[in-house]
Amino acid sequence: MSKPSNVAPADKQKIFIIHGPNLNLLGTRNPDQYGSLTLDKVNTAIRKKARDLNLETRIIQTNHEGRIIDLLHRRRKWADGFILNPGAFTHYAYAIRDAIEAIGTPVVEVHLSNIYEREAFRKISVTKGVCAAQFYGKKVESYLEALEYFGLSQE
Ligand code: DQA
Numbered sequence: 001m002s003k004p005s006n007v008a009p010a011d012k013q014k015i016f017i018i019h020g021p022n023l024n025l026l027g028t029r030n031p032d033q034y035g036s037l038t039l040d041k042v043n044t045a046i047r048k049k050a051r052d053l054n055l056e057t058r059i060i061q062t063n064h065e066g067r068i069i070d071l072l073h074r075r076r077k078w079a080d081g082f083i084l085n086p087g088a089f090t091h092y093a094y095a096i097r098d099a100i101e102a103i104g105t106p107v108v109e110v111h112l113s114n115i116y117e118r119e120a121f122r123k124i125s126v127t128k129g130v131c132a133a134q135f136y137g138k139k140v141e142s143y144l145e146a147l148e149y150f151g152l153s154q155e
Contacts, residue, residue: 012056013154015147016079017046018071019061020087026112033113035139042140049144053151065089069099076103081132083146085110090125101130108146111136 019039022029027038037045043059050057058075062068068089072082084107089096100107107130114137115122128134135145 012054013080013150014056014058014078015050015081015083015150016071016075017057017059017083017143018068019059019085020068020089021063022087023085024061024063033118035112037140042143045140046143046147049147050151053147054154055147055151065093065096068096072096072099072103072105072107076105079105081105081150082107083110083143083150084108084127084131085112085143086127090115090127091121092126094126097127097130100127106132108132108149109134109136110142110146112139112142113137 019042024039026034026042027036039061046059047057060071062071068084068086072084075082082105084100086093086096086109090109090111107127109125109127109131111134115125116136125134133146133149135142135149138145
């Protein structure tokens with residue numbers, strides 16, 4: 001039976017996705033670790049998955065730590081959740097950790113590569129402890145799992 005037309009659709013969850021530094025170079029940057037998809041293709045896969053899960057998304061890439069912090073602050077009321085790949089900031093950026101802790105909106109950390117099977121400095125995430133979840137090591141699939149984390153919780 002189809003829904004009566006006067007029933008308003010449930011509000012979509014809004015997910016803000018932030019790709020951190022050097023992820024603009026996906027496609028040519030170390031494909032063994034990060035896959036061969038360009039950032040545009042990664043974003044296409046993210047948007048398709050978000051549609052399937054009935055999520056509204058905004059996606060931004062930035063190479064700047066302060067911009068990530070500003071986005072977390074400014075979008076914290078708009079967003080029901082963030083998906084953040086902090087890139088190398090993961091391993092030392094305490095200011096991003098503090099921002100995640102401060103905003104009170106859940107942030108899911110994502111990595112394309114398996115940071116736990118790479119150089120010693122990558123095994124440490126200073127942000128993980130204040131994130132709601134962490135998905136890593138599955139290339140673009142890591143982002144899709146993060147979307148499912150939010151999408152499945154609204155059913
Ligand atoms: C990364 C892992 C980081 O160690 C690295 O600095 C990146 C990408 C990942 O997606 O696997 O830039 O966050």
